[in-house]
Amino acid sequence: MDPSLVSRLENVANRMENILRKYESTESECISRGPGSNIPETSSTSTPELVKILDNVIDKKLDNFLELSAKIDVEVDHLGGLVKNAFNEHRLVLWTACGMRQPEDARFADLINELSKKIIAISEYKVKTRNSKFSNHLSAVEAAVGGLGWVAQPNTPAPFIKDALEMSMFYINRIFMAHKDKTDHNFEWAKTLKELLTELHGYVAKNHVTGLVWNSEPGTKPTKQSLVSVTTSGAPPPPPPPPAAFTIPETSSKKSSGMASLLESLNTGLSATKRLKKITPDMQTHKNPALRAGKPVMKEEKENIAVTHSKPGKTNDPIILWDGKIWRVEHLVGNKNAVVEVAEMKEAIYIFKCTDSIIKIKGKANSITLDRCHRTFVVFDGLVGPFEVINSQSIEIQTLGDLLTVSIQQTDGCNIFLSRDSLKAKIIASKSSAVCVSAQLDEGDDEYKEMAVPDQFMTQIVGNKLVTTVSETATIMVLQGHGGEIYTAQFSRDGNIIASAGYDQQIYLWNVFGECENFAVLKGHKGAVMDLKFSSDSSHLVSCGTDKSVRVWDMETGECVRNFKSHTDIVNAIDVNRRGPEMICSASDDGTTMVVHDFRSKEAAKTFIDKYQMTAVTFNDSSEEVICGGISNQIKVWDMRRNDVKYTLHGHRDTITSLSVSHNGNFLLSNSMDCTLMTWNIRPFVPAQRLVGTYKGAVHNFEKVRSELKFQNLLKCGWSPSDNYITSGSANRFAFVWDVKSRACVYKLPGHLGSVNCTALHPLQPILLSAGSDKTIYLGELDLEDY
Incomplete structure (x- = not known):
């Protein structure tokens, strides 16, 4: 053996032994000064500088957030307590990291275990209260607090918080839009949550550029007193200091044995190279040109990636798959956290048959196609090409960056949210309805303004x-002028006045002609006003509401002259007779239909009892019969003289929302949540089959009033003066007019930004009134023959 080679190997072995001894002494010194050490000269309980900076950045915002949470509701207050727990644990992790060296992966998992539990607790609370009216608040916080997981992100953790903020902004924007005109603290709450996460993102981007900073102040450790945050709330106190498991144990024998085995292998001399693979001449590329002709293997070359399944099995298996050409996202159901990470701008995404899902596209892609999806939300960073929506329902798309074109084909319901960078986007709609665009139009204001895409053309x-x-x-x-959703609106019998009412508990009176100014507001109801009707000579106005009362108003003085309190539950509908002594009939959730013969009488003259809630009621033309309907899907005709049911009309398959008798008194119009209107022959001595016609087009959905009393919107219907046309509102933001004889839809009018709850036709001129959940009343002039 060459003596010089042996000498060089011995020198290498000596140097490595010196490095090992230095490593072991340094590590043992760090261990002796780590958390749990009793050495006073190196252990410190003072707040690390990084934690001080964190406190200065977020404490004020967190205080404000907790105060607003307490003011809104008990549920939101409890949610605020969970958020405080998560931020306290996040602060503990940062403090602990400042005083110790970065541990192994297993012990790091123990370090952040409590933080993970606090984040999961918020998700569990959201699931537990899934039917809460604060669902947007819960979802916004769940997405936002997930950003605290940045502590486990290597390299650059700041983008992780930004992603959490973007996911949270979807729900924060919903809160902004729902509470922008209110003073109930919800708007400020959402704004503060956004600012809190923005401040955290700035802190991490500036102080933890390449990941969580370790051992910045060796030996420091949090105490019980130092863990109490400056924020004060009713939430439970933060957890105790980290257990002994967080300290780094002594160097394991595996490391020593591994180093010893390395030194032993080096001391074997030339025999150490025996285990190396020998390269034969046939394996050398410079001697074999054929090997150079083969395609080189690129490390960065894409492989087929299946997130949910490595290979799709059944046809309807949910998959997120890169097939080498496009991303395929198919058959997702109820997936609220689907993510597609785009590496290059040339990649396209095809989303097929997804239902009730939220899909996040990270990175700028070439194009996105949404095909046959239902209740699906897609948020993406930007597109080079178009976004296409084909044959889908109830779609929402949001761009955070550039967007040139949106193509919508055969789609019912599509909300498009545009960022400031995409305000010049072109929207092309074909055979589609209920398409709306929401955009951030005002500089410095994150609020979205909603605009409807026209559906009707000439x-x-x-x-x-x-x-x-x-x-x-x-x-x-x-x-x-209304401060809430409008549920009912009517023309007076002489056609000069409009009365409207709804969620804001007030009745507005408007002039029909001229400037249509609001000349009076009637106040007195203690709950939402559900229905109102004018008397035959328009001298009185009758109203009912969720406060279980029926009120009579004098149209000259504007005073409430009678307040009937015969019902024990919400009063859904009323009617006033056309001729004879003035009578009122009312329908209630208490299952009764009460009739008051005289405005001057305090008690109900007749009471008809049904075991189901009643949602619609009307008199027949002669005021000898009371016709009512409810959740039993049936329409019952009560004989007032015999006090029993004369006959029952069967045909609807869901709740009756409105009833109206034609002006000639021969026909009844009914509206139902089965998305049909029906006309019935109610003349005496007709065949048993009284159904005359069915009209389709208007749709219903379940919209609830934002109060303790929850109920479904009851869409109204009505006749034209000649009884040749009928009208109804629709939950998809349209007002409909049908021809009675041909049953054809002659008008489908857009404009409203919410459910159209009530429509009415003027008693003298071809004017349509429509009122909806967007707090707006429209008056439209119609071009109809034989109106």
Whole structure:
């Protein structure tokens, strides 16, 4: 053996032994000064500088957030306590990291275990209260607090918090839109949550650029006193200091034995190379040109990636798959956290048959196609090409960056949220309805303004060519002033006055002609006003509401002249007879239909009892019968003289929302949550089959009033003076008018930004009134023959 080679190997072995001894002495010194040590000269309980900076950044915002949570509701206050627990544990992790060296993965998992539990507790609370009216608050906090997991992110953790903020902004924007005109602290609460996460993102981006900072102040450790945050709330106190498991144990024998085995292998001399693989001439590329002709293997080359399944099995298996050409996202059901990470701008995404899911696209992609999806929300960083929506329902898409074109085909319900960078996007809609665009139009204001895409067009021949323009024939006046959803609106019998009412508990009176100004507001109801009707001579107005009362108002003085309190539950509908002594009939959730013969009488003259809630009621033309309907899906005709059911009309398959008798008294119009309107022949001595016609187009959904009393919106219907046309509102933001004889829809009018709860036709002129959940009343002029 060459003596020089042996000498060089011995020198290498000596140097490695010196390094090992230095490593062991340094590690043992760190261990003796780590958490749990009793050495006073190196252990410190003072607050580390990084933790002080954190406190200065977020304490004030966190205080404000907790105060607002306590003011809103008990549920939100409890949620605030959970948020405080998570931030306290997050602070503990940072403090502990400042005083110790970075541990192994297993012990690091123990360090952040409590923080993970606090974050999971918020998700569990959201699941437990899934039917809460504060679902947007719960979802916003769940997404936001997930950003505290940045402590486990290597390299650059700040983008992780930014992603959490972007996911949370979807729900924060919903809170902004729902409470922008209110003073109930919800708007400020959402704004503070956004600011809290923004401040945390700035702190991490500045102080933890390459990951969680370790051992910045060796030996420091949190105490019980130092863990009490400056924030004060009713939430439980933070957990105790970290257990002994957080300290780094003595160097294990595995490391020593591994180093010893390395030294032993080096001391074997030339025999140490026996285990190396020998390269034969046939394996050398410079001697074999054929090997160089083969395609080189690239480390960065994409492989087929399946997030949920490595290979798709059944046809309907949920998959998120890169197939080498496009991303395929298919058959997701109820997945609220689906993520697709795009590496290059040339990648496209195809989303197929997904239901009730939220899909996040990270990175700028080439294009996105949404095909046959239902109740699906897609948020993406930006697109080079188009976003296509095909044959889908109830879709929401949001861009955080650039977007050039949105193509919508055969889709019912699509909300598009545009960022400031995509305000020039082109929206192309074909055979689609209920398409709305929400955009951040004001600089410095994150609030989205919602605008409806026109659905109705007018085409005519101009100069031997067909010219199509947006039809705005219907809208001639917009009435605004209500502070909440409008549930009912009616013309007076002489056609000069409009009365409207709803969630804000007030009745507004408007002039029909001229400037349509609001000339009076009637106050007195203690709950939402559900229905109102004018007397036959328009001298009185009758109203009912969730306060279980029926009130009579004098139209000259505006005073409440009678307050009937015969019902024991919400009063859903009322009617006033057309001729004879003035009578009122009312329908209630207590299952009764009560009739008051005289406005001057205090007690109900007749009471008809049903075992189901009643939601609609009307008199027949002669006031000898009371017709009512409810959740039993049946329409019952009560004989007032015999006090029993004369006959029952069967045909609807869901709750009856409104009833209206034609002006000639021969027919009844009914509206139902089965998305149909039906006309019935109610003349005496007719065949048993009284159903005359069925009208489709309007849709219903379940919208609840934001109060303790929850109920479904009851969409109203009505007749034209000639009884040749009928009208109804719709939950998909349209007002409908049908021809009675042909049953064809002659008008489908857009404009509202919420459910159209009530429509009415003017008693003298072709004017349509529509009122909806967007707090707005529209008056439209119609072009109808034989009105």
